[in-house]
Amino acid sequence: MGTRGDPYTTGAVHTVYLGDNLDVLRRHVPDAAAALVYLDPPFNTGRAQEHTRIKTVRSASGDRVGFKGHRYDTVKMGSRAYPDRFDDYLAFLEPRLREAYRALAPHGTLYFHIDYREVHYCKVLLDSIFGRECFLNEIIWAYDYGGRPTRRWPPKHDNILVYVKDPLRYVFDAQAVERIPYMAPGLVGPEKAARGKLPTDTWWHTIVPTQGQERTGYPTQKPLGVLRRIVQASSRPGDLVLDFFAGSGTTGAACLETGRRFLLVDCHPEALEAMARRFRGVRGIRWVGFDPRAATKRRDAAGPVA
Numbered sequence: 692m693g694t695r696g697d698p699y700t701t702g703a704v705h706t707v708y709l710g711d712n713l714d715v716l717r718r719h720v721p722d723a724a725a726a727l728v729y730l731d732p733p734f735n736t737g738r739a740q741e742h743t744r745i746k747t748v749r750s751a752s753g754d755r756v757g758f759k760g761h762r763y764d765t766v767k768m769g770s771r772a773y774p775d776r777f778d779d780y781l782a783f784l785e786p787r788l789r790e791a792y793r794a795l796a797p798h799g800t801l802y803f804h805i806d807y808r809e810v811h812y813c814k815v816l817l818d819s820i821f822g823r824e825c826f827l828n829e830i831i832w833a834y835d836y837g838g839r840p841t842r843r844w845p846p847k848h849d850n851i852l853v854y855v856k857d858p859l860r861y862v863f864d865a866q867a868v869e870r871i872p873y874m875a876p877g878l879v880g881p882e883k884a885a886r887g888k889l890p891t892d893t894w895w896h897t898i899v900p901t902q903g904q905e906r907t908g909y910p911t912q913k914p915l916g917v918l919r920r921i922v923q924a925s926s927r928p929g930d931l932v933l934d935f936f937a938g939s940g941t942t943g944a945a946c947l948e949t950g951r952r953f954l955l956v957d958c959h960p961e962a963l964e965a966m967a968r969r970f971r972g973v974r975g976i977r978w979v980g981f982d983p984r985a986a987t988k989r990r991d992a993a994g995p996v997a
């Protein structure tokens with residue numbers, strides 16, 4: 692749990708950890724520390740993981756020599772097939788989601804960003820951790836980019852499941868959310884049309900533009916506009932926001948814009964390098980297990996960010 696010198700106990704502002712998130716959460720994140728948790732784990736797209744099981748067996752002709760001169764062979768026992776991939780993915784997520792629940796403040800909210808192939812399994816898992824009554828919304832983030840198969844409806848959305856720790860006591864500040872234009876402003880009158888409307892649970896938002904200033908070059912970067920909306924609605928200025936699949940640090944960027952504190956974790960040095968470039972010049976960030984100066988120097992030598 693929290694140790695002396697951790698930012699939320701000493702008044703320092705933000706922290707970025709390099710490491711496996713389960714380990715960081717268990718060792719460094721106190722109970723009820725975060726008002727908001729946003730998670731965007733790698734999707735289990737079905738491409739990965741055919742796990743081959745290997746076993747060592749005694750064999751007179753084996754090519755490895757072990758204890759007492761016995762000979763051994765390494766034997767492939769077969770592979771685990773399709774259905775297990777889901778079990779593996781959920782088994783990876785479950786302890787991390789339990790940690791997210793533990794780390795959430797009593798009035799806190801979790802946003803869990805996932806794709807259409809996984810969302811139903813994850814919903815069942817999250818219901819079992821939070822309770823069905825704590826499910827607040829399913830946000831559909833719709834975009835319009837990339838290939839268009841013609842044998843089915845082109846899938847162009849992600850799902851964001853929203854859970855609160857206590858359905859009677861949670862933060863949702865509709866006033867703080869940037870309003871958007873009505874689809875048919877003529878139907879609502881000039882005053883309402885000028886004020887715009889609160890977004891619904893379906894968010895039309897472009898992906899990070901390939902040429903835009905916002906782009907870090909990190910492949911799975913999410914749009915700042917999506918994270919800004921989440922942070923504005925479901926936390927208050929000064930709150931701690933936790934993202935332990937942080938990637939390029941979009942959650943951190945939204946926190947910097949809106950006056951929240953952040954705690955970010957990622958296990959890949961490339962992610963921390965992207966964050967170091969993104970947060971260059973920001974004071975009050977504690978980097979753990981990683982030296983941001985090396986990353987920004989390397990980038991300076993390579994030229995400006997695309």
Ligand SMILES: C[S@@+](CC[C@H](N)C(=O)[O-])C[C@H]1O[C@@H](n2cnc3c(N)ncnc32)[C@H](O)[C@@H]1O
Nearest residue numbers: 711712731911912913936938939941957958959
């Ligand atoms: C989909 S990306 C997040 C992208 C991020 N939302 C952004 O806007 O850039 C998922 C991230 O989770 C990280 N990750 C995967 N497994 C992890 C683990 N066990 N511990 C920490 N980070 C992990 C990956 O390195 C990757 O950067």
